[in-house]
Amino acid sequence: MRSSLSTMGRRAPSGLTGPMTTDVTTKPILVLGGTGTVGRRVVAGLAARGVPVRVGSRSGRPPFDWTDDTTWDPVLEGVRAAFLVYYPDLVAPGSVETIASFVDRAMARGVRRLVLLSGRGEEQALRAEKVVTESGATWTVVRSAFFAQNFSEGNFADSTRSGVLALPAGDVEEPFIDVDDIADVVVAALTEPGHEDRLYEVTGPELLTFAEAVERIADATGRPLRYQQISVPEFAEAMSAAGVPDEVAEVVVEVFSTVLDGRNAHLADGVQRALGRRPRDLAGFARRAAAAGAWTA
Secondary structure, three states, rough: OOOOHHHOOOOOOOEEEEOOOOOOOOOOOOEOOOOOOOHHHHHHHHHHOOEEEEEEEEOOOOOOOOOHHHHHHHHHHHOOEEOOOOOOOOOOOOOOHHHHHHHHHHHHOOOOOEEEEEOOOHHHHHHHHHHHOOOOOOEEEEEEEHHHHHOOOOOOOHHHHHEEEEEOOOOOOOOOEOHHHHHHHHHHHHHHOOOOOEEEHHHHHOOOEEEHHHHHHHHHHOOOOOOEEEOHHHHHHHHHHOOHHHHHHHHHHHHHHHHOOOOOOOOOOHHHHHHHHOOHHHHHHHHHHHHEEEEEE
């Protein structure tokens, strides 16, 4: 949803780009979830600026796995900063404790700059934010709304492509954010001065119901697409039938059961504050995704 889907998606090159030396400017930045929806965009953005990057993922070199703390020290070796994306999501059981353990390990290895991808309206996300902000490191928290890319490359892509998006969202409004904006904020926070010890709550520029979001996508694709309201149990059953991993399905159900209750039906100015520009809107995202073939059968 936010970080829950951020380790899913197309693959980016794994491993380390650029040399590792003792000079702080050439030490790599660690991007956890670096092959996922947000992470691969951050990797690309850092690489475009000539910044050495270490991709933290199960397929990386060295590999990284949140559930295996023996993989943590190798990816932290020689790192000067880290972008933290927790899989499957900060609402998952044990996420805060795991984040705390990793941050302790990172600080012990000399990492002094942390950027955390967080989620709006999530109690455990707030606790994870506190872990980072009280760590002693220089920090930035990027607290995100619901990803627009969930419709094009996340768990809802196949349903969107099929013509019927069935969700238990009702008439709740959400300020869907383009993940490209999130990545731009993260890259700026990791490479530019002025973002230290700041919280950026990032949203799109408009509030839309899921039905209205579907209309924007239908307009962009020129294909029939409709939203169908279903119950949470029906939604859970559909995800299971589609083969969604249990840990991801549990997180998605949690988000639709609790967080999507209207508590986030307001806009925030994080993109404007961080980048000095307005966030991208959902219609523009849909046009770009359609042109790239996101919903081509």
